[in-house]
Amino acid sequence: xxxxxxxxxxxxxxxxxxxxxxxxxxxxxxxxxxxxxxxxxxxxxxxxxxxxxxxxxxxxxxxxxxxxxxxxxxxxxxxxxxxxxxxxxxxxxxxxxxxxxxxxxxxxxxxxxxxxxxxxxxxxxxxxxxxxxxxxxxxxxxxxxxxxxxxxxxxxxxxxxxxxxxxxxxxxxxxxxxxxxxxxxxxxxxxxxxxxxxxxxxxxxxxxxxxxxxxxxxxxxxxxxxxxxxxxxxxxxxxxxxxxxxxxxxxxxxxxxxxxxxxxxxxxxxxxxxxxxxxxxxxxxxxxxxxxxxxxxxxxxxxxxxxxxxxxxxxxxxxxxxxxxxxxxxxxxxxxxxxxxxxxxxxxxxxxxxxxxxxxxxxxxxxxxxxxxxxxxxxxxxxxxxxxxxxxxxxxxxxxxxxxxxxxxxxxxxxxxxxxx
Amino acid sequence: xxxxxxxxxxxxxxxxxxxxxxxxxxxxxxxxxxxxxxxxxxxxxxxxxxxxxxxxxxxxxxxxxxxxxxxxxxxxxxxxxxxxxxxxxxxxxxxxxxxxxxxxxxxxxxxxxxx
Numbered sequence: 001x002x003x004x005x006x007x008x009x010x011x012x013x014x015x016x017x018x019x020x021x022x023x024x025x026x027x028x029x030x031x032x033x034x035x036x037x038x039x040x041x042x043x044x045x046x047x048x049x050x051x052x053x054x055x056x057x058x059x060x061x062x063x064x065x066x067x068x069x070x071x072x073x074x075x076x077x078x079x080x081x082x083x084x085x086x087x088x089x090x091x092x093x094x095x096x097x098x099x100x101x102x103x104x105x106x107x108x109x110x111x112x113x114x115x116x117x118x119x120x121x122x123x124x125x126x127x128x129x130x131x132x133x134x135x136x137x138x139x140x141x142x143x144x145x146x147x148x149x150x151x152x153x154x155x156x157x158x159x160x161x162x163x164x165x166x167x168x169x170x171x172x173x174x175x176x177x178x179x180x181x182x183x184x185x186x187x188x189x190x191x192x193x194x195x196x197x198x199x200x201x202x203x204x205x206x207x208x209x210x211x212x213x214x215x216x217x218x219x220x221x222x223x224x225x226x227x228x229x230x231x232x233x234x235x236x237x238x239x240x241x242x243x244x245x246x247x248x249x250x251x252x253x254x255x256x257x258x259x260x261x262x263x264x265x266x267x268x269x270x271x272x273x274x275x276x277x278x279x280x281x282x283x284x285x286x287x288x289x290x291x292x293x294x295x296x297x298x299x300x301x302x303x304x305x306x307x308x309x310x311x312x313x314x315x316x317x318x319x320x321x322x323x324x325x326x327x328x329x330x331x332x333x334x335x336x337x338x339x340x341x342x343x344x345x346x347x348x349x350x351x352x353x354x355x356x357x358x359x360x361x362x363x364x365x366x367x368x369x370x371x372x373x374x375x376x377x378x379x380x381x382x383x384x385x386x387x388x389x390x391x392x393x394x395x396x397x398x399x400x401x402x403x404x405x406x407x408x409x410x411x412x413x414x415x416x417x418x419x420x421x
Numbered sequence: 422x423x424x425x426x427x428x429x430x431x432x433x434x435x436x437x438x439x440x441x442x443x444x445x446x447x448x449x450x451x452x453x454x455x456x457x458x459x460x461x462x463x464x465x466x467x468x469x470x471x472x473x474x475x476x477x478x479x480x481x482x483x484x485x486x487x488x489x490x491x492x493x494x495x496x497x498x499x500x501x502x503x504x505x506x507x508x509x510x511x512x513x514x515x516x517x518x519x520x521x522x523x524x525x526x527x528x529x530x531x532x533x534x535x536x
Contacts, residue, residue, distance in 0.1 A: 049466065052474075053459075330470055337466040341459065353460055355452035359467040359515060375511045377518020383450035391448070393518035397510065404510050406483050413479045415470045 030058035032128040032347045035117050037107045037285060039063035039091055041329040042316030043133030045336025045419045046343075051098040053344045060101045060125055062117060065162075067091060068420055071192060072329050072362075073412050074161035078169050079202030080210075081368045087161060087412075093421035107285050112309035129343050131304075133315040133332065134283025135160070136191045139295070142279045145255050154257040155274045159191060171273045172203060177211035182271030184252040184262050185220045186279040189296075191317050191327045193227035194374065196220075196277065198364035201232070204240040205367050216244045219262060219269060221251035227326075228364060228372050228396055235366035235400055252276055282318035289314055296320035301380060301387055303352050304339040313339050322387035325378060326360055333419055334358040356380050358387060363408035371404040372397040454523050461526045464519075468527065476531040488534035496528035 031054075036047045039061055047061045067090045076082035094100040106120040110132065116124040138146075138157065145151045158168040172181065181203050185196040200216050207214040225232055225246070236244040254263040255276055261268040262276060281295040289308045291298035297314045298307040301322065306312040316332030325331060335358070342352035358378040363371050376394035378387040397404060454460070465476070468487065472478055476487030487495060501507035503516035503524070516524065 053462070333470050334467055337469075338463065341463045341466075345459070353455050353463055355455040355460065357464055357467060357518070359470070359518070361471060361511065361515070373511055375514045377515055379449070379451045379518070381449045382452045388449045388451075390451075390518040393514060393516075395511070395514040401510075407510065410478070410482045410484045411471050414473050414482055414484060417479050418469045418474045 031056045033058045033060065033126065034129050034131060034343060034347075035059075035125050035127040036061045036131045036133065037110070037117060038133040038135065038283070039065070039068060039094075039102075040133055040135050040316065040332060041415075041419055042135075042332035042336045042339075043131060044068065044091070044094060045333045046131050046133065046313075046315060046340045047100050047336075048094060048098050048419070049337045049340035050344055051100060053340055054348065055099070057344065057347060058101070059098075060103055060127075061091070061094065062103045062105055062107045062119065062125070063091060064104060064106045064120075065091075066104065068416075069161040069165075070329070070412065070416065071159075071161045071195070072415075073409075074158075074165050075195065075199045075202045076365055076368070077161075077165050078158070078172065078199060079206050079365075079368060080169070081202075081205075081365075084166060089416045089420045091420065097421060110285065110288065110309075110312060112288075112312050115311060127311075128347060129311050129313060131313045131315060131339060131343065132283075132286050132289070132306075132318070133336070134285045134318055136280040136282065136317045136327070137284045138278040139281050142186075143252060143254055143276060145257065146276070146278065151255065151257045155255045155276050157277045158275060159195075159277050159280075168273075168275060172206065175211070175214065175272045178213040179211070179272035180215045180217055180270070181207075181273045182217045182219060182262050182269060182275065184250075184274070184276040185218065185222065186277055187221040187251065188226050189321055189327060190277070190280045192362075193326050193328075194232070194362060194364045197225055197227065197232040198366070199275075200244055200246075201235055201240070201364075201366045204236070204243045207243055208240060212243075214243070216240070217269065217271060218244065218246045219250040219252060219264065220246065220248050223248050227362075228374055231372040231396060231400060232364075232366065235370075235372075239367055252278075280317075282314075286314060286318045292320040301385065302354065302356065303342040303346065304335060305342075313343060315339055322378065324376065324389050325358075325387055326362065326374075326376075328360055328362050330362060330415065331358065331360045333415060334360065336419075354380070354382075356387075361411065363404060363411060365405065365408065366400050369402050369405055370400040371402075371408045372400050373404055373408075454520055454526075456522065456526050461530050464523060465527055465530045468531075475534045477534070477536065486536070487531040489536035490532060492528045492532035495531055496525055499524045499528065 070087040109118040158164040289297045289306045304313040315335040317327040338356045502512040
């Protein structure tokens with residue numbers, strides 16, 4: 001009781017310090033405060049759906065960027081078929097439509113004992129429950145040369161849509177015809193399983209149209225294509241013969257930016273543009289909650305509450321994925337809704353939904369006009385306390401097709417609106 | 422004799438081992454459907470990623486709006502997707518993840534949303 005009152009007073013003080021105290025619908029009467037760290041597909045969706053499910057709960061979203069930039073569809077920017085503006089959505093809809101307080105700051109730590117989120121600039125934010133949805137970060141030291149800022153600036157990952165997407169597109173534009181683009185893929189699990197293969201298609205489509213003597217060389221740390229394999233391989237053979245070359249079991253162990261080489265265990269592979277996607281882990285803010293392989297955060301799948309800390313819920317790519325659950329934007333959006341429902345139930349003293357369902361749909365553009373999908377439905381297994389795919393459900397496109405390219409762009413518009421407006 | 426018996430016993434154990442290895446994994450122990458109002462609301466929230474929040478897609482969307490459509494129309498479409506009677510790109514794959522009772526509850530939910 002005492003703690004709660006103190007927490008409330010602190011929350012009020014923090015709000016006043018931020019100049020928010022006078023805003024409409026501000027606490028006073030708020031039942032509880034949820035702080036959401038990270039405004040991606042997981043966090044922004046959770047913030048919005050908490051307000052939809054229970055408007056008496058105050059929601060504060062901590063996000064350093066002014067606008068959301070989507071990873072899905074960002075490969076089309078690399079292909080030259082979409083612009084950054086096409087994949088960017090401002091956060092202001094969450095504020096205007098749902099009364100979510102957006103704090104434009106970087107969370108620097110979460111104190112689960114004090115129930116506070118520390119910020120880079122502002123005062124700490126007190127919470128009743130915190131939702132942490134930071135996406136991925138890269139494992140330090142996995143590609144040793146990337147410790148240097150100079151190498152980082154030259155060997156891009158472009159695996160978080162934003163400035164690196166723009167910079168990689170520029171490198172591709174500046175590459176002479178006849179050059180080689182090398183894409184290095186880390187071992188699974190990583191964010192967006194089909195993403196690298198879609199990227200290879202998009203860069204190949206650009207080369208085919210503008211630089212036909214150029215090559216796309218895929219160095220995959222995995223033994224074989226990890227998602228939609230037959231569909232991607234058919235696209236490479238049918239559409240990009242002589243442009244795309246795929247090599248499995250080709251794990252990058254380092255890069256040499258000066259020599260323009262990706263270093264594999266037994267050989268160096270040279271290229272004009274090196275796009276090295278390093279192995280991934282949970283976003284850094286979630287480090288204290290990592291429970292598996294020093295990489296991912298285990299959660300209670302009924303509530304998304306961390307296995308390592310009470311009152312801390314973790315979403316999206318940072319979680320230790322359930323079997324056959326992809327680290328995707330669509331899945332993070334589904335996490336956000338299931339977590340929102342659970343947090344609302346818990347804050348109202350009710351039991352969380354014992355039977356949550358999640359879906360995933362992921363479209364990949366194999367050219368500017370043709371798409372392949374993978375879809376799945378995941379339900380909660382009470383015995384193993386995890387999500388499993390429903391037998392007989394889900395699947396991939398029968399073949400690449402133009403109809404689904406239209407659906408894919410509409411999927412993007414609708415999921416951006418569902419997440420952000 | 423003893424050698425043969427040992428051989429047979431070993432062979433039987435070997436065969437049993439293969440049988441165990443070949444046995445399909447136990448079927449999932451899924452929780453029973455939650456068809457309470459909050460349970461259906463959560464179930465319906467999954468549809469929103471493609472079809473818009475509460476079944477209201479972005480203006481001009483080529484993906485179907487669900488909000489305010491007649492219940493029977495929605496249920497018939499979903500059932501026909503599931504049974505393979507209505508052509509689809511992926512709805513036949515997704516509807517197979519839901520029981521008939523869940524599809525009926527979803528149809529009911531979206532029919533009651535304002536357009």
